[in-house]
Amino acid sequence: MPQMGVSVSEGTIAEWHKAPGDAIAYEEPLVSISTDKIDTEVPSPAAGVVQEIVVEVGATVEVGVVLARIATGADGGQGVAGTTNEEVGTASEAAAAVGDTPAPSSDAPAPVEEASVEVDEGPKRAKGGARYSPVVSRIAAEHGIDLAQVEGTGRGGRVRKQDVLAFVENGNDSAQGEPPLHSESPYRPDPEPAGAEATGQPLSRMRKLIGQHMKHSLDTAATCTTWAECDMSAVEAARKAGPQKLTALPFVARATIEALREFPLLNAWLEGDRHTVHESVHLGIAVSLGEEGLIVPVIRDAQDLSVEGLAKRIRELARAARDRTLRPDDVEGATFTITNPGQYGSVMATPVINQPQVAILDLEAIVKRVVVIGDDQMAIRPMTILGMSWDHRALDGAIAAQFLTAVRRRLEAAG
Secondary structure (H helix, E strand, O other): OOOOOOOOOEEEEEEEOOOOOOEEOOOOEEEEEEOOOOEEEEEOOOOEEEEEEOOOOOOEEEOOOOOEEEEOOOOOOOOOOOOOOOOOOOHHHHHHOEOEOOOOOOOOOOOOOOOOOOOOOOOEEOOOOOEEOHHHHHHHHHHOOOHHHOOOOOHHHOOOHHHHHHHHHOOOOOOOOOOOOOOOOOOOOOOOOOOHHHOOOOOOHHHHHHHHHHHHHHHHOOEEEEEEEEEOHHHHHHHHHOOOOOOOHHHHHHHHHHHHHHOHHHOEEEEOOEEEEOOOOOEEEOEEOHHHOEEOOEEOOHHHOOHHHHHHHHHHHHHHHHOOOOOHHHHOOOOEEEEOHHHHOOOOOOOOOOOOEOEEEEEOOOEEEEEEEOOOEEEEEEEEEEEEEEEOOOOOHHHHHHHHHHHHHHHHOOO
């Protein structure tokens, strides 16, 4: 069982991607492990053939326990003349024992703590006969990408995961179906009704953990919610004037960070009777994983980043979350959280506080509406609702309102 974070002491085997006798490449996903923080894929520390599965699906083991053994060598342990057939996992060959973390040898690749690489088994056939791996197909579906438009760099022009991510990074997915972070109208067509096969299924481990955390928060905090309207005209102008295709979220993040420096009581944890105010802003950004749930990766020392730097880090963490390459340390230690359901069209929500934090900010859809300005004049402006749930044990309504006003003031003066 590999060390997957400073506070993670055990993990549960969720799925084996290989069986005994299967060939496996270096860093190819071998097993999915669930912790109390995240689910993640663990790559193979060596190329060869899976010789033994030591820990079965559903078992929970401590860090350091060997999970599987891989036969290594030029023939992958098949017994070809001139090669070795090693029993990986012994003291002398532990570099390929999944779950161990020994020093790398000179003739074998160094083990990697975590990675997510393309799985070649079970490829899907698209129109025109092209075949894509499940990883490539999933990323393309999440970003609304037509894989026929992606130039493959693999053998025979095959589209690899890196090709799709590069396509996304270059901004080519902006008009291909991914929900926008702002909109002219908050309304969306009703989703297709779920099929009969989707009923009666047990909750996934992630959904159970989310439910437990949210119920614990509601049982623990004295939750109140405050809303404030915000004119996003300045943000929209700054977005259009900039060289990058930025969304509204990094502007909101930057304004929030500055407001937290002005009102540090919100950049805090409340654990029992202990109220800890943090100097650095470690900003959590909620990322939707669709039907599977959500996760909140953390931008550490966010106060040191510009709007452009925040946008880059948000993209990196969101991609890692959807590719299942986040580590447990990537989702720990947030001092304040922003959630962004407005990208899916909602106009008002009551977010649940991410314990032990004392507040969470909610960014809703940016909608053009008629508003009164100046001396009873009317104008059409891009407006949004900023909502914040906060813990009345740590704060009062006056501080919450002042904080939201500070965020709004900065957004309305953006650029």
